[in-house]
Amino acid sequence: MLTFKQSFTPTHKGSVQNIEHVFESIKQERLQHTSGYYELPFSKKALQDSQNYIKKHKDLVAKLKNLVIIGVGGSSLGLKALDSMLCSLPERNAIKLRFLECTDCFAVSDALKKLKVKNTLFIVISKSGSTIETSSLFKYVLEKYELLAPKNKSHLLAITDTNSPLQKWCQKQKIAFINIDKNVGGRFSVLSSVGILPLMLLGYKVKEILEGARELASRFFERKEDHILQKALYLVQNCEQYPINVLFSYSSVFKEFNAWYVQLWAESLGKLNAHKQSVGLTPVALVGSIDQHSFLQLIVQGPRDKSVTFISLSSKHYPKPRIPQKKLEFLESSDFINGASFATLLDKQCLATMQTLQAQEIPTDSIVVDKVCAYNAGALVMYYELLTSCAGCALEINTYDQPGVEFGKARLRDMF
Incomplete structure (x- = not known):
C-alpha cells in the first residue's frame, strides 16, 4: 500500500476545469493507444512470453548464475530500479545481475569480470538494435564470448520491437527473441518483457508487480487517485516559480529508482510545446539521510525554485537492527535515540526534514511505502508513469518522443 500526502493544491483560476481537461486527455491517450504503457499491467503477453522462454530453456535457466543486460536508458534503468528495491526479499535467486549500459572501458571490464558463458544469459534490449x-x-x-558459435547461441536473447532490424538479425542467426509493442517507449517499458522476463528469472513475484500497477491504474481511471492529477497540474501551473522537482528518497532501496525517475521526468517533459515554447520540469534525485548533509542546505536557504517529494518506508515492518542502549562519554548528546530502530531514526529524519521545508513554505508532498514488496513496487512505477503523462498533457507536449536526443546521435555519426 502507498500513502500519499500533499501540502499544495492547484491554485490558478479554472483549476477544476483544467483537472478535468487533463484527465480527459489521458483517457484519450489510452483509448487511442498514444502510448502502449497504459495497457501493460492489464496484458498477459509479457508473462506468457517470459514463461514460454523459461520453459523452453529450462536447462540453461537451472544453471544460471549471471544475467547480463545489454541496453541503455529505459532498457536498463527500470529493471535496475526494481531489482535494487526488491533484492532483500527471500524469493530473490542467487543470480548476479550485471549491466552493460555504458561504453566507458572501466565499466565494461568491471561488468564482465570473472564471467563464464556456461552459466550466463546475455539479454540485449533495444527497440531497434x-x-x-x-x-x-x-x-x-x-566476439569476446563467441556467442554465435552453435554451442553458445542459447546463451543469447534479444528483446526488441516487432520486425525491428535486431529481430531480423536474430531470425537470420537463429537467436531467440521476444517482441514488445512498438508503441511502448523505453523509459515506460519496465512492465513489459523488458523488465518482466529478467525479474522472473531473478525469482521475483512478477504477477504481484503487475497487480500493484494494475490496481493503481484502475483506481486512477475510476477517479479514486485524483491527487495525481492535482500534483501534475500544480507543478505545471507553478513551473516558472518551481521548475525543479526534487525526489528525496529516504531509503537506499530507492537509489536506483531515483535514477529511473530522472530519465522518465527529464526525457518526457523537456520539450517544445504546442506553441513552440521550450518547457519542462527538471528532476533532482536525493537519498536521505545522506543528502541532508549536502543538498538540503541549498533547498532550505538557496533559491526558492524547488518542490520536494519525499518517499519513505513505514518503520513498523522493520524493527531491526536497533541502536544499542549504550552511553559514550563526551557523546551523551546523541543518547536520546538509544534503543530505537534504525528504520525509526530514518523515518523521523524524513519527517523532520519535511516539516522544516513546510515551515519555509516550500511545496512538499510525500509517498509512504508500507513495506518493500512486489505489489508496492509495481504501484510506485505506475504512479510515476501516470504522473509524468498528466504533467505532459498539462504542458501540451508529446510526452513520449525525444527529438533532442536524436540531434546528438546525428552529430556523433558525422564525427566518424
Whole structure:
C-alpha cells in the first residue's frame, strides 16, 4: 500500500476545469493507444512470453548464475530500479545481475569480470538494435564470448520491437527473441518483457508487480487517485516559480529508482510545446539521510525554485537492527535515540526534514511505502508513469518522443 500526502493544491483560476481537461486527455491517450504503457499491467503477453522462454530453456535457466543486460536508458534503468528495491526479499535467486549500459572501458571490464558463458544469459534490449552504445557493447560480447558459435547461441536473447532490424538479425542467426509493442517507449517499458522476463528469472513475484500497477491504474481511471492529477497540474501551473522537482528518497532501496525517475521526468517533459515554447520540469534525485548533509542546505536557504517529494518506508515492518542502549562519554548528546530502530531514526529524519521545508513554505508532498514488496513496487512505477503523462498533457507536449536526443546521435555519426 502507498500513502500519499500533499501540502499544495492547484491554485490558478479554472483549476477544476483544467483537472478535468487533463484527465480527459489521458483517457484519450489510452483509448487511442498514444502510448502502449497504459495497457501493460492489464496484458498477459509479457508473462506468457517470459514463461514460454523459461520453459523452453529450462536447462540453461537451472544453471544460471549471471544475467547480463545489454541496453541503455529505459532498457536498463527500470529493471535496475526494481531489482535494487526488491533484492532483500527471500524469493530473490542467487543470480548476479550485471549491466552493460555504458561504453566507458572501466565499466565494461568491471561488468564482465570473472564471467563464464556456461552459466550466463546475455539479454540485449533495444527497440531497434541501432542505439550506438547497445550495438557497440553487443558486438563486443558477441566476439569476446563467441556467442554465435552453435554451442553458445542459447546463451543469447534479444528483446526488441516487432520486425525491428535486431529481430531480423536474430531470425537470420537463429537467436531467440521476444517482441514488445512498438508503441511502448523505453523509459515506460519496465512492465513489459523488458523488465518482466529478467525479474522472473531473478525469482521475483512478477504477477504481484503487475497487480500493484494494475490496481493503481484502475483506481486512477475510476477517479479514486485524483491527487495525481492535482500534483501534475500544480507543478505545471507553478513551473516558472518551481521548475525543479526534487525526489528525496529516504531509503537506499530507492537509489536506483531515483535514477529511473530522472530519465522518465527529464526525457518526457523537456520539450517544445504546442506553441513552440521550450518547457519542462527538471528532476533532482536525493537519498536521505545522506543528502541532508549536502543538498538540503541549498533547498532550505538557496533559491526558492524547488518542490520536494519525499518517499519513505513505514518503520513498523522493520524493527531491526536497533541502536544499542549504550552511553559514550563526551557523546551523551546523541543518547536520546538509544534503543530505537534504525528504520525509526530514518523515518523521523524524513519527517523532520519535511516539516522544516513546510515551515519555509516550500511545496512538499510525500509517498509512504508500507513495506518493500512486489505489489508496492509495481504501484510506485505506475504512479510515476501516470504522473509524468498528466504533467505532459498539462504542458501540451508529446510526452513520449525525444527529438533532442536524436540531434546528438546525428552529430556523433558525422564525427566518424
